[in-house]
Amino acid sequence: MTASVPTFSGYGLGLRKEHYRDFLETDVAVDFVEVISENFMVDGGRPRDILRRVRERHPVALHGVSMSIGSADSLDRAYLARLRVLVDEIEPLFVSDHLSWSRFEGFNSHDLLPLPYTPEALDVVCANIDLAQDVLGRAMLVENPSSYVTFDGSTMSEWAFIDAMCQRTGCHLLLDVNNIHVSAANHGFDPIAYLDGVPADRVRQIHLAGHSEGVDMLIDTHDRPVPPPVWTLYEHAMARLGPVATMIERDDAIPPLADLLDELATARVLGAVSQRQVAA
């Protein structure tokens, strides 16, 4: 089993191109930045240069969207090899991807598609995580998805699936609190039960984000500020999990950096308060 990833309790932001200049030319008050791995798994040019220069200033977490750890036909070895090159160069704080699938039999949806929570899917996911961790030479963080469907064949809850996945592979968790809120609203489960059901000692990072309201369900758009219900859930998470890294993840409608730093300041305050309450 791969060695455990050390705890890191800082506060960070996702690095987006709209803020490259800020991060390269000013002293941005973050403890780490997270980048989308695939944006930098390129041969050369400006993206790699920017990442190298940002890495000189901040710890970097690599967050992937294309590993497809739920693919029934295993992982793309060329993808893993390319990611390993980036990992070796950047020496990231964390390497993460999603509990989802996007690729199957040569087709790649480039979306984080849902899995049924079955013993067979658990076997597939665990085998793929084992392979990824072997190639990468380190333990991964796996992020809970937001989802819009459930499957008739599912035999366990998402959090029970995640708990078993962590036990079998030694992987860690990236808990997206917004995703829990979105899926809980869409599928009618209790988000507190979810938080209480995942293995707290495996969580290394939290994502905070916003969502939009669709016709019949919440849509995980990551394109607006963290809403009050997600902040409430975050307080509960921090009280249960103890010190873990927290990040504001904005993927669309990117606001000025100052707006995101304001949100991050809120996370710092709520995180500190939750920790003090636990200590008391």
Place this chain on the structure above:
Amino acid sequence: MNLAALQRDFRGWLVEGSDDAASRIGAAARPGLAVYQNNYRTQLVACLAETYGHTHAWLGDDAFLAAAITHIDASPPHAWTLDAYPEGFAVTLAGLYPDDGEVAELAALEWALSRAFTAPDAAPMTPGDLAAVDWDTAIIRFTPSLDIIPAATNAAAIWSALAAGETPSTAERLPEPAALVVWRQDFAPSFRTIDAVEEQAIIRCAARQDFTALCGSLIETLGESAGIDRAAALLGQWIGDGLIVGAGPD
């Protein structure tokens, strides 16, 4: 239904909108499946629009969206990176606009520039490096970002006008077929129009022909004096453009 069958049906739903596939995925999943199909198609349209911004501007919103839908229906993505998805859109456009050659050429130029943006790094030679080269045996190595694409229309001029925020001129065919050389200079993708002599010279160098042989072929094509002059001019141009990253024996 096992996981492979479910993923095959999910692909059928996303790519073809297959109701049969959706039914097999199951009743519990049915209400939310539309969200995934919308995400899938929206993301691919956005990917094409981002890569082909000037082609989009040239065609207009409706025509570009129609072309994107045609491409998405015919060419589901397969690579691990979304950056690879725009490849081949020029071929789709060539089929849709057989009498408007500038459309596909504009797209081909945008794709070449996109590829150059993330091509492997290589430090270009400077004028100061030339004195140390043994030109009797030297084989010129170009930057790995270099690409050559054919040009039968004024698509390059249309691209330049759109990039400058100007109104592009009417599409027209060039008096003679030419080519565009596309590469990355420092971090900026660049291109310029080249004539048939320069295109052949670049192709010969890329095929590992040494500089002496290149001069010989230019003399054969242009005559002794003009051939030598052109070889010197090309060398100066390529060095100035940052195209040459090495010149040594094979």
